[in-house]
Amino acid sequence: MIKIFLTVFSIMLMASCDAQPMAGGSASGPNSSREKTLPVIVVSGSKININGTEVWLGDTLIAWKRTLGGAPVCYDAGMIVTCVWHSNGLSLGTDHADKTRVKFMNIHLAMEPRELGERARSWPKSPFHGTLELDGYPIYADTEFRDLRRKVAPARELRCGGRDCGNPSAAFSEGANIYMSLAGRSENSRILHFSISCSSTESCTNLMPRKEKR
Numbered sequence: 727m728i729k730i731f732l733t734v735f736s737i738m739l740m741a742s743c744d745a746q747p748m749a750g751g752s753a754s755g756p757n758s759s760r761e762k763t764l765p766v767i768v769v770s771g772s773k774i775n776i777n778g779t780e781v782w783l784g785d786t787l788i789a790w791k792r793t794l795g796g797a798p799v800c801y802d803a804g805m806i807v808t809c810v811w812h813s814n815g816l817s818l819g820t821d822h823a824d825k826t827r828v829k830f831m832n833i834h835l836a837m838e839p840r841e842l843g844e845r846a847r848s849w850p851k852s853p854f855h856g857t858l859e860l861d862g863y864p865i866y867a868d869t870e871f872r873d874l875r876r877k878v879a880p881a882r883e884l885r886c887g888g889r890d891c892g893n894p895s896a897a898f899s900e901g902a903n904i905y906m907s908l909a910g911r912s913e914n915s916r917i918l919h920f921s922i923s924c925s926s927t928e929s930c931t932n933l934m935p936r937k938e939k940r
Contacts, residue, residue: 834854
């Protein structure tokens with residue numbers, strides 16, 4: 727199944743790339759001319775690359791923290807452990823089966839207005855200041871979902887969730903999906919949160935190349 731997804735995705739991505747302007751032209755939209763800032767998180771196909779280093783859902787928190795750098799704060803809530811980069815709107819989490827391995831990654835592109843009551847301690851204190859790309863297209867706090875939906879390969883099956891478009895989802899790989907939350911319930915709403923999550927720790931580790939499993 728995963729091979730079929732990757733094959734279809736690669737074909738659609740090449741077709742999409744062929745449709746882009748040649749060197750010397752300029753892509754349209756507010757995101758095209760922005761300078762990349764660290765960390766640069768690139769999601770392409772079923773791979774995640776951070777600052778030039780490939781990382782894997784299912785790998786250890788230690789390995790991810792080594793790649794991301796900085797000084798995250800980790801919280802053990804009993805069932806899961808969440809490590810948060812408070813100054814950069816990024817968090818990693820585990821599940822109860824293995825609290826040493828990464829099951830999900832959350833990126834907070836913008837901070838929602840504070841709701842009634844206190845947020846959990848594991849909620850980042852600042853938005854993401856780095857660069858996030860999905861299949862070659864940058865996503866920022868002012869990126870509208872409809873623009874991203876037009877650009878990613880159809881193999882992603884990027885779609886709105888439920889009756890409205892507040893919580894879109896897309897395919898990442900076998901056993902893992904991409905989830906987003908928007909500032910509103912229409913396609914022209916801004917993307918607030920971007921996450922990738924496996925259905926379980928086991929499904930995460932199964933995504934890893936054999937040589938990477940440890």
